[in-house]
Amino acid sequence: xxxxxxxxxxxxxxxxxxxxxxxxxxxxxxxxxxxxxxxxxxxxxxxxxxxxxxxxxxxxxxxxxxxxxxxxxxxxxxxxxxxxxxxxxxxxxxxxxxxxxxxxxxxxxxxxxxxxxxxxxxxxxxxxxxxxxxxxxxxxxxxxxxxxxxxxxxxxx
Amino acid sequence: xxxxxxxxxxxxxxxxxxxxxxxxxxxxxxxxxxxxxxxxxxxxxxxxxxxxxxxxxxxxxxxxxxxxxxxxxxxxxxxxxxxxxxxxxxxxxxxxxxxxxxxxxxxxxxxxxxxxxxxxxxxxxxxxxxxxxxxxxxxxxxxxx
Numbered sequence: 001x002x003x004x005x006x007x008x009x010x011x012x013x014x015x016x017x018x019x020x021x022x023x024x025x026x027x028x029x030x031x032x033x034x035x036x037x038x039x040x041x042x043x044x045x046x047x048x049x050x051x052x053x054x055x056x057x058x059x060x061x062x063x064x065x066x067x068x069x070x071x072x073x074x075x076x077x078x079x080x081x082x083x084x085x086x087x088x089x090x091x092x093x094x095x096x097x098x099x100x101x102x103x104x105x106x107x108x109x110x111x112x113x114x115x116x117x118x119x120x121x122x123x124x125x126x127x128x129x130x131x132x133x134x135x136x137x138x139x140x141x142x143x144x145x146x147x148x149x150x151x152x153x154x155x156x157x
Numbered sequence: 158x159x160x161x162x163x164x165x166x167x168x169x170x171x172x173x174x175x176x177x178x179x180x181x182x183x184x185x186x187x188x189x190x191x192x193x194x195x196x197x198x199x200x201x202x203x204x205x206x207x208x209x210x211x212x213x214x215x216x217x218x219x220x221x222x223x224x225x226x227x228x229x230x231x232x233x234x235x236x237x238x239x240x241x242x243x244x245x246x247x248x249x250x251x252x253x254x255x256x257x258x259x260x261x262x263x264x265x266x267x268x269x270x271x272x273x274x275x276x277x278x279x280x281x282x283x284x285x286x287x288x289x290x291x292x293x294x295x296x297x298x299x300x301x302x
Binding site for chain 1: 174187189214215216217218219220221222223224225226227229230231232233234236
């Protein structure tokens, strides 16, 4: 085996293994942080946020009083369970956005007096995407974010 | 389940709160899918507004849309506890502006838990008697068409 073919073999081996190794940690959960800066929110989400909340959409803060529960990996994008809970008496309305859907605004919910935010429902997620939940409280808008990986079959992208 | 029928259940969760669970039979078409046989687009058909009121007072309003799954499942917590003989009114509106509404009266029996008698579109309510039928201790859901 001459040097050139050894180099070629090494190159082929590396080009197969390096992406495999670097792609592995994709199932590490991401922190539930909401990007407060409008330039960090995807344009379509910002547009819909503005449609729903007007100018307040510029001042969304991250909170731990709102909890979003979605699976990290969903095998069926047509039915992804999502549940949102808020602290007692804190939230008056809530909206769910899915970044990669053709229409990001998936569902909104208005709570009347004496109601608590503890809602769960099943939504469609087109492909692997970030899910944003924004809620209206007495202190302004708060938001949480989490990402969902939608796989086709087993371990696919 | 027929389209636009609903299945209700009220159960207690681990914190002792009342949890309301509902499944509505509905195709929730987005209007983007194609019929594979003739290549035509399946027209959009989804629930827009869903509302629950207890004793005439709106309690919970949710806007669903085309990106909520087929046969939407909703669950949420009742803070004011539901008691017997209260009237629960549920109504929802399609994207085609077809309204469906149900009136239910809450029944409670210790062995069967909560059950509901009622009818579609505000027709006369059934009598408030414990329902005849097999006693089922573990699963008290009642399907109403």
